[in-house]
Amino acid sequence: MIGPAPMPEPPPSEPDSIRGLPMVEPPDPAALAAERRWLVELDRAPAPRRWWAFLKRGGPGYLQAALTLGGGTAASSLFAGAAFGYRLLWVAPVAMLLGVVMMAAVAHQTLSTGLRPFPAMKRYAGPVFAYGWAGGALLASIVWHFAQYSLAGAVLEDIAAVAGASLPRALGGALVLAWAVVVVAGLGGSARWTRLFDDGLRLLVYAIVLCFGFVVLRTGIHDPAALLRGYLACEIPAGRDGVSGLAVVISGLAAAVGVNMVFLYPYTLLARGWGRAHRRLARFDLVAGMFLPYLLATSLMVIATANVLHYGDAPFSGTRLSPVEAAAALAPVVGDTWGRVVFDLGVLGMAMSTIALHMLCAGFVCSEVFGWKVGSGRYRLACLLPAPGVLGAVFWGDMAIWLAVPTTILCGALLPLAYLGFLRLQRSRAYLGEDRPRGLLGAAWFGGMVLATLTITVFLAWYAVSKGPGFLRALSG
Structure with missing residues (x-):
């Protein structure tokens, strides 16, 4: 397993207990030294050669892409394409670009100091920020787990139906849970297994993109000029059939990066032993x-759905659209057998990758808050905290009204709280020392972080005002 360059000696005032990540099986020091020499050599190489080497090596960015490419992303992308055609293609890249700005700051802070982010935030930003961040990450990973199993069970049922067989959603959910438990159980204890997991997720992300790319090849491009305008115009379309274009835009801007992603990311860096020498690799x-796979997958889903449901003859009610309903609508164009199955497999890959990473995030949160070693028995048990989400394969439709609104509001409030904590850390001389970004670039970076925080805050306010009263009426009725 690859890992970091050794960190400089901590100052006497800095407790060693918050430096580095306690692991049952830490990265191999010899491998770390070899990678450090490799990175030093690449620093002197021409940019194209360096980028190609970075691309082949990869890193935890693919994990973040796999986590955010879940059921919520699938549903919002399909809905945007069906309701508004190509006009909202700009939302995904803008949303993820804001996420990259914030995640790059998290990487810079973690790799520059070598300190674990949770205790660092607790010490240099304040306990409220740290515990709000950890609590939001754990809550989001548990509650939104139900929706992923609902999606996985539904597409497995649809694939079985295409094959002329019957697969109950409960059984499909159980199969996915068994797969996730086996995969996550090996993480943190075996460097080889972790590397296989990384490579597997990278292949899964590529497979998701290829599946949706196949669908777009079959449907074609309705209007190339409109496609280009969709990326460049940044327009907010008027409502259609009671669907607000502004609501879809705000939801899309806020959904690209979740609070559990922000918690998981720096710990995946530390689990690899990455350090100062890896900062350029982390940004790349x-x-x-993260950015490119997310852009490709969401764009292809929007384009495919727009071709058939917005510009085509297939009916769209303007109220709701599930991925399975989209697969059925696409079937006459892409093929009722293989085309439909390929689309379903892309959606299934999104759900399965998110399920595994929700479990991984729960393990990291509990290990950090309670001081457990990554890879220990207690860490593995903590990874199972989201496992009851398998019930979502059958019951999510009944549970969603009670869980979705309050969880979105609560986790939505905790994400900008975490962002405010990272804003404080980004400006902290005591924390970053000489690595604190300065000058015009530092100001622009900080401004991007503020913009990302404001975007999330606006979404939370809009969601609370538009959805909160209905939830309270349902609760009281």
């Missing part, structure tokens, strides 16, 4: 491993 990895 956020673009190549």
